[in-house]
Amino acid sequence: MIQTTYLTLDAEKAEALGAFHTAKEIAGQPELWQQVFSQVAKDKGSIHAFLKPIFEKGNARIILTGAGSSAFIGESAQGTVQQMTGVHTQAIATTDVVTHPELFFLGDVPTLLVSFARSGNSPESVEAVKLADEHCKEIYHLIITCNPDGELAAYANDCEGNCFALVLPEGSNDNSLAMTGSFTSMLLAILLVAGIDQLGQLKEQFENAVETANSMLHHDLDKFEEVAKLDFKRVIFLGSGTMLGVARECHLKLQELTDGQVVCKHDSFLGFRHGPRAVANEDSIVVYLFSKDTHVARYETDLAKSIGQDKRKIKTLSFAADNTDGYHSILDLPAVGANEKAIFNVLPATMVGQLLGFYKCLQLGLHPDNPSVSGAISRVVQGVTIYRKEK
Structure with a gap:
């Protein structure tokens, strides 16, 4: 009998530890990304046909939105999307849009609202779409979701002409509390959509990323386990540009999976110098998500060298x-x-934040599939009441 293993746990042990779904979903990401790439390539014609008239308007705007981790997708992707499309792009969380729509929507500007949603049922995600319809005279919706049965997918199916739903493969719809494959697959999807006419040129870069992930999964898991055994109370994730959004997601992932027992922070390399560096001490780990841009790396390396000279090691x-x-x-x-x-x-x-969070969760005796002992956080946010503003 062949024993199935996810990360460093066989299926039976993963089930016993309450870690089965999270382990399987982290480990399955490289294969999932291949499926997403194939799907976007297959739908290239219809995606291009939807986007081309919007981008040709000359004064269009793209808003990338979502709640929680889904918002951080936009933060990571916004610069690349703007660079690749030539269209002004902003990442604005649905949690901001719902309370202050008048601060973010420009009524006379043609707007493409890109909504990221694992379930598509978060109250703020559904309300943000409705508010966009109310505040923008010319609004278009690109909904990137992992759930074909969610409210956002249903909304896209019911609207006429100005909506496009990209429903990602079934494996992207995580069963675990923490978003893992859903986050990376939606992030990949928007990057591919932004470069929809360049998929051939992007393929090699994509395959390198898959190989990097597979290398981590095949060669570094025992190292993550050893790190998780260390006694640390704080972790600071640093990234520049696109990596800043990833740093924020990593910080949330580790904090979620440890039920807040490890307190995390994120910042840019340069921003960290301006006060936030005070949180780094002997009980900390600083995680560097380095850029491969040689110009950017100079700034990043300078900070890393400076921290390396700290007497507290x-x-x-x-x-x-x-x-x-x-x-x-x-x-x-x-x-x-x-x-x-x-x-x-x-x-x-x-995946750095995912793996560090997964193994630290186990080391603390928590269950990765549902690490929240108090139930304070859940897979789909609970307790949010949507209020309509009086006119």
Whole structure:
């Protein structure tokens, strides 16, 4: 009998530890990404036909929106989407849109609202779409979701002409509380949509990211386990540009999976110097999500060297570093074939937070599939009442 293993756990042990879904979903991401790439390539014609008239308007605007982790997809993707499409792009969380729509929507500007949603049932996600319809004279919706039966998918199916739903493969709809495959697959989807006419040129970069992820899964899991055994109370994730959104997602993932027992923070490399560096101490790990842009890397390396000179010998962990000499590094994770155009590096970089969170969760005696002991957080947010503003 062949024993199925997910990460470093066989299926039976994973079930016993309440870790089966999370382990399977983290481990399944490289294969899931291949499915997403194939799906977008297959739908290239219809995606292009939907977007082309919007982008040709000349004064269009793209808003990337979602709640929680889904909002962080937009934060990571916004710069790349703007660069690849030439269209002004902003990431605005649905949790901000719902309370202050008048601050974010411009009524006379043609707007493409890109909604990211694992379930498509979060109250804020549904309300943000309705508010966009009310506040924008010319509104278009691109809904990227993992659930064909969610409210957002149903909304796209019912609207006429100005909506396009990209429902990702079934495996993207995580069963676990923490978003893992859903996050990276939706992030990949918007990057591919933004480069819909360049999929052939993007394929090699994409395959490098898949190889990087597979390398982590095949060679580094025992190292993540060893890191998780260390006694640390804080973890700070640093990233620049597109990696800043990933740093925020990593910080949430580790904090969620440890039920808040490990307090996390995220920042940019340069921003960290301006006060936030005070949180880094002997009980901390600083995680560097390095850029492969040589110009950006100069700023990042300067900070890493500075922290490396701290007399407290603060522990660090690095993704895509060229050299970690003097960093007090406890784990170095290389990026395969990465260069300045490695836009898909955000995918394996996200797994750093996922894997660190998964193994620290187990080390703390929690259940990764549902780590919230108090029930304060849930797979789909609970307790949010939507209020309509009086006119």
